[in-house]
Structure formats: C-alpha cells, structure tokens
Amino acid sequence: MSNKYFWLAAGIALLIGAGVAYRAFLRPPSRAPVSSGKTVRQTVVARENAWLFDPEVVEVYQGDRVILDVVNEDAYDHGIGIDFFGVSQRMPPKSTITVEFTATQLGDFPFYCSVPCGDGIYKGKKRTHFDMTGHIKVVP
Numbered sequence: 001m002s003n004k005y006f007w008l009a010a011g012i013a014l015l016i017g018a019g020v021a022y023r024a025f026l027r028p029p030s031r032a033p034v035s036s037g038k039t040v041r042q043t044v045v046a047r048e049n050a051w052l053f054d055p056e057v058v059e060v061y062q063g064d065r066v067i068l069d070v071v072n073e074d075a076y077d078h079g080i081g082i083d084f085f086g087v088s089q090r091m092p093p094k095s096t097i098t099v100e101f102t103a104t105q106l107g108d109f110p111f112y113c114s115v116p117c118g119d120g121i122y123k124g125k126k127r128t129h130f131d132m133t134g135h136i137k138v139v140p
C-alpha cells in the first residue's frame, strides 16, 4: 500500500472510530433514537358509510413500534395519513392495509382520511370526508 492510501485508510478508520465512540459514550440521551423494543399491533376500521375511523384514538407508549392494520369496510377508496410519522397510504375498497411507524415523540398526532371520499348521513347526522380524523396518542 502506498503511503497516500495508508493515510487515507487511517483517516477513515479514525472517523468511524470517532462516530462509534460518540454513539456509545458522548451522545446525550435526549438525542438518542427512541425505542422501547416493543411492537404493538392494532386495528383501525373505516366503518361502512360512516365517515369515521374506529377507534378515533390509538394510545401507544413512546418508543413503541406501531403496526396498524387499517380496514376499509366501504365499497370505495379511503386513505390514511399520519403526517408526523410519514404515513400516507391509499386503502382500496373492502380491504385491509398495514402501516408501520415508531412512536418517537410524546404527544397527540392527528391521522386522517387522505382520499376525498364524499359524504352521507350516518345515524341521522351528516358526515363527510373531513370528519374522518383521529389521533395517535403517545404517552410516556
């Protein structure tokens, strides 16, 4: 190995070593990735001709890996968007989709139907696409 390549390799090794040391010993806990090591799986249902998600609140612990099986009971498309966790997926008619994210932050994070899906009367009340909302509640 020529001298030039030796120093290049040594420099790279030093950088990697510094990164490993930072992650292991120096990074403040508040900056570390949050993971509880647990996975929770829950079903959320877009009820047939109801323009709502059931349940409207999904509570998880901070750091949980969250798997949501989202059911569309309707004969037309819906979607699920959870902006904060980077979730946006279309739900074909009469189908179940699965979305996944890690609940890294404490707080309430809205989810909503991301596909304009019309409106109608449910239990005597007018409901619309814009009523299809809920939130992910992340607790300590």
Ligand SMILES: [Cu+2]
Pocket: 077, 078, 079, 113, 114, 115, 116, 117, 118, 129, 132
């Ligand atoms: Cu919708």
